[in-house]
Amino acid sequence: MNTQRVFFLVWIINVCSSQPTGNTGFFWQVTDFHYDANYSTKGNPWKMCHDSSEGSYSNSIYGNYQCDSPWRLILSATAAMKRLHPDPDFILWTGDSVPHVPDSTLDLQKNAQNIGNISLLLRSVFPNTSIYPVLGNHDEYPADAYPPAPGSDYYTTILHQAHFDKLLTNDTAAQFQTGGYYSTLSRPGLRVMGLNTNLLYSQNKLTGKSADPAQQFQWMTATLSDARKNNEKVILLSHVPPGLFEKYSGLMWFYNEFNTQYVRILQNFSDVITSQIYGHEHTDSYRILKDPKGAPIGVLFLAPAVTPWNSSLAGVGANNPSIRLYTYNRMDGTVLNYQQYYLNLASLIKGTANWTLEYDAKKDYNVGDLSPKSMLNLALSFNSDNSVMFSKYLTYNSVSQAVNPACDLDCKMVHICSITELERMNFDLCKTVNPTKTTKMPHPSPPTHHRRPVSKTYIYIIVGLAAVVFILFIVVGIICIRRRRHFIPYRFSRFSNSLGRGPIN
Ligand SMILES: [Zn+2]
Structure with missing residues (x-):
């Protein structure tokens, strides 16, 4: 072989190895817009920036940390998605479009119109992209009050008046009318499953006594069983995640019995469900799903909100507006990496919205992949004194928005135990084994089967x-x-x- 041929061969190999494989795709997640049509640049920040005659204020056109999203922020977020990655495989929109205002100022039509504005915007910015929406707890009227019986008129209203029928196919729209859940093939062998976990939410006072609200558990189990039979993998999306809030010790999102049932289904189908994507918390975090023996078998990704709204839960604080781009394996749906983008509201330069990369998960957390094992090890590494990774995680948790007071040792354990334990009993155990009075902490989450054998x-x-x-x-x-x-x-x-x-x- 002459020298020219050798060079040509090396060039071919280099070109081939530097190209992304056809199996790698991208998708956006956008969540918790909480669009407030009454936002005003002159509004009182302590009254949701609504126009008032009391004094004069000058809020940014892109929002204020005390308030929900103005339309300009929503336009700018979707424009940033289009600019940063214009042609994703699909978009996951994980709910909550209605503002944090009293129910007395809203009604079903207003909520549907509010959500509909965003449906139409996403469809116009991404006319040829599959958009998979799910509902948030604030999207119902009154807020949180999803009914336990299947087939509520509410879902039909959302389909037509909130324009979900412009996002869902006829087939998925028909499923959606049962209880706000559906599943569809994104491509052969890869199913997207949109759930309505607002039915399991402990703030929903209508469903607590129901054995299976809107028959979702039954549907979920049947759909996942069929997927397994058909050799399909599933990307699951929903608004409210299972487990506990990492920023509010002891606050469990679901009713306890629902949480247990839900986690059991996730465990039973961990070979089928390859990715899980949630919103609701407004913070940036993740959860590890473990099998009954304590081995990590899944990761739940929790993306932060578009709205910067300062939470009404004491100590939770505000966040910068954010959008998230995932890289995934098109063949099996596993998340390979994600880039978290944000708009730093505190440092808008001359009023322009400059959406930038906040961090790259693999690179900035220094992990080889985002597998359950790697992500569990990352959370366990937070335990070490002065953990650089925990400092990073904490910064990202509020999308680089300073939170006061600083996170002490007890706060740190709540973060770690929320990430590593999805069930109340294991969370409590994880927390109690931590001697918070000392500076040296043991690893969290030591279920009995994980304890080291006695020497x-x-x-x-x-x-x-x-x-x-x-x-x-x-x-x-x-x-x-x-x-x-x-x-x-x-x-x-x-x-x-x-x-x-x-x-x-
Ligand atoms: Zn929300």
Whole structure:
């Protein structure tokens, strides 16, 4: 082979290896717009930036940390999606488009119109892209009140008046009308499953006593069983995630029994569900799904919100507006990486919205992949004193928006245990094994089956001690039997004189 041919061959190999494979695709996740049509640049930030006659304020046209999203912010977020990656395989829109205002100021028509504005915007910006929407707890009217019976008129209203019929196919729209859930093939062998976990949400006072709200558990199990039979993999999306809020100790999102049922389904179908995508928290975090023996078998990705709104939950704080681009394996749906983009509201330059990369998950967390094992190890690494990774995670958790007060050791354990444990009992155990009074922390999440086996030395010591106690017991017993014939009850010997009783003989 001559030199030219060798160079040509090396060039071909280099070109081929530098190209992304055809199996790698991209999708956007956008969540929690909370569009507030009453936002005003002159509105009082302590009253949701609504126009008022009390004084004059000057809020940014792109939003204020105290308030929900103005339309300009929503336009700018979707324009940034288009500019940064114009041709994704699909978009996952994980709900909550209605603002955080009292129910008394809203009604079903207003909510549907609010959501519909965003449906139409996404469709116009991405006319040829599949858009998979799910509903948020605020999207119902009144908020959170999703009914337990299947087939509510609400879903029909959302389809037609909130224009979900422009996003869903006829087939998925028909499924959606049962309970706000559906599934469809994104490509052969890869199914997208949109759930309505607002039905399981503990703030929903209508469904708490229902065995299976809107028959979603039954549908989910049947759909996942069919997927398994057909050798399909599933990307699952929903609004409210299972587990506990990492920023509010002890707050569990679902009713406890629903959480258990849901986690069992995730465990039973961990070979089928390859990705899970949620919103709702407004913060940036993730969860590890473990099997009953404690081994990591899944990752739940929780993306932060578009709205910067300062949470009404004490200490939770605000966040910068955000959008997330995932890289995934088109063949099996696994998430390979993601880039988190954001708009730093505190440093808008001359009022222009400059959406930039906040971080790249693989690169900035320094992990080889986003597999369950790697992501669990990342969370466990937060445990070490002065963990650089935990500092990064904490910054990203509020989308680089400063949160006060600073996160102390107890706060850190709530973060770690929320990530590593989806169920209340294991979360409590994870927290209680942490001696927060000391500076050195053990690894969290030590379910009993994960404890290190007791070393042989300890076993020898315990067996030795038991043998000594047994021998002593035998010796004392023999001495007692030998002395029995000479034994005089203590009380008689002591009180013989005072009781007027003489010796027995
Ligand atoms: Zn929300």
